[in-house]
Amino acid sequence: MSKAPGKTARPRPAAPERAAGAPKQYYTLADIAAKAEVHATTVSLALRDHPSIPPATRARIRAVAKEFGYQRDPLLDALNFHRAQRHPHARRASTAFVVHAGTTRLFSGNHYQPLVYAGAKAAAEAHGHSLEIFVVGQGHLAPARLNTILTARGVTGVLLSTFEIDIEQLDLDWNQFCAVKIECLHLAPNLDAVSNDQLQVARLAMRRLRALGYRRIGLATAREDQTRLGESFGMGVLVEQASLPENECVPPLIFSLAEVPILHRLIPEWMRANHVDVIISNWNELFDVFATAHIKLPDDVAFALLDVPPSMPHIAGVVQNHRLVGQRAMEQLAIMTDSYQRGVPEAQSVTYIPGYWQDGVTAPKKLRSGVAALEAL
């Protein structure tokens, strides 16, 4: 075998011309391979910009392809896709699902992570990928070690799941990988990302609660969550409030994680000062706070969660499509790995998945006497 760059396999002669003189109507990979003196598989990889082919060779092959007017045939492409789907084990590109060790607050006893993973896993199988979990951070893999493992195993696809805001970047050799982030928009580098549409979630909650008769809707969330989610909850509330009368605009209660132990004091104070008739929050821990503060739901105040877990089908609020987030992230990654789009993109694009409303006992339909209720406080 030749050691010259690009000559990884012996070139084959082109198929003999059928009729001398008749110009060929179309050219195949084999024609380009013969002319460029490389194997057809090298041409295939080169035209898809595979990093295993040296850039100079890629350029040379592309030039030949252009000269011949070669074009990828989308019909054959589609056929291949279809055939690959029917034989899911024929090709198992391996994909890493990377989570951070320090995200326990978000995941402890929680519904979120398993759902995202399940969605990604299902999509991975549909596209003939296998999905494997890697944990980075304190007590687990260091980024450099992860990089080594992924390279050694030939893993090219990386899904990054939620990372805490104090982790600002993950140092992998990104040019080697196709990668999509899930939720962690703050994490450098600016890879394409898939996220729940928290802005839509907050707007939907505001609208549904208003339709149920509530007029003093108050958002309570942590400052850390606001930062992590690009202030989407607060923004959704503000956008809705912009088209509401002034006497319906409740200033949000944004608390810091350090204030969590005194929430049982902060929340009643804020409720009283602003005549809140329903609280919306992404914190299901608030149930404990209500119990401590002797607040009865929904008599004293109604309550809707911005992220209702599947284990609470009786609670009012917005259900987020975590499973679909995982699925869409994996689908996008599959397209990227198929077309070898590695590294950090020219401009980041973010895909947002909407949530849907669920009625529940914590926010029953309110009788149209909002004014009377206000005065009773």
Place this chain on the structure above:
Amino acid sequence: MKDPLEAAAQGAPARRPTLKDVARETGFHITTISLALRGHSSIPVHTREKIEAVAQQIGYQRNPVFHALSRFRQQGRVRAPAPRIAYVENYGAGSGIVRQPHLQVMLEGAERQAELLGYQLEVLAVGEDDHDTRSLSHHLRDNHITGVVLAAFQPGFAEVALNWDDYAVAKIHSRHAEPNVTVVANDQLREVRMAFRQLTALGYQRIGLAVGRADEDTSGHRHAAGYLMELASIPPERQVPPLFFPYNTNGEMLGGMIARWVKRHQADVVLCNWISIRGIIEGAGLRVPQDVACACLCLCDPMPAGLAGVRPHLHLVGARAVSIVVTQLKSGQLGPAEVPSSIYVQSTWQDGSSAPRRA
């Protein structure tokens, strides 16, 4: 339509029913099925009806890509002409209106991506002097086009009502228009927030946002959302209420409106998504940047010299929309998805002499 959530829950890829499945269900030979579903006269009518009913029941749908492939094989050629994706616009091309530069950038990005994936983009216009719903659906049917990009439909102009279940569709902007499918856009919300922060860092105190109601409607009010969020973090005395100007405002009207609004609220910089913003302000008798500075939210080539603002990557917006349609065509998922998502491509800031650093 298959529920994507349900398909995922079963943990197995949803397999599309094939002719073979219809054959097994009905007991006819596969070739009979094929002929019957194409309405071939050699198959008795009642047999055809029976087969069609079963096909519908088990959810058989012809995959347009394979259909085209086998058609061309039968005709003795291996390579078919590139299948087409329709890129539908409604700005009124037939009435002689010229495509605006930012729409041109989007289109070029879509064309490049389509070519890269082996498709050909066919630009189609709807409007009073162009296609209506009827002629458009005929054209698509006659040319076996099932992939459609609705490209930056403008409110107040013609709309279409195709039988969306038969098409793979993605929209660029066009939030006001049917159907409810995946939307690809530049991220107006973050663009406004980024511009606001950049201008604040340059020393501006009273930043005014001027955006057309038409653009607000196509973007789902994302300019306003970003602006409101930024206003919430500054003291009330520095807040300038946004100017949302009506549909069909021309440059001269807008100039007057902006000049009065700048004066009333003492704005020191105008943030607008029109690329002609500097000329419009100067046309109303204000000097830029001496009387008021300005920045554009949608910079694209050909760019007025020295204009500061946000540069969206509109070619990527066009490209992503085509990718979404191709992905659906490839896997044969026609019709709107159960849960349509939104895809926003991020933008970058660019300094310019229209908004210099303030002393």
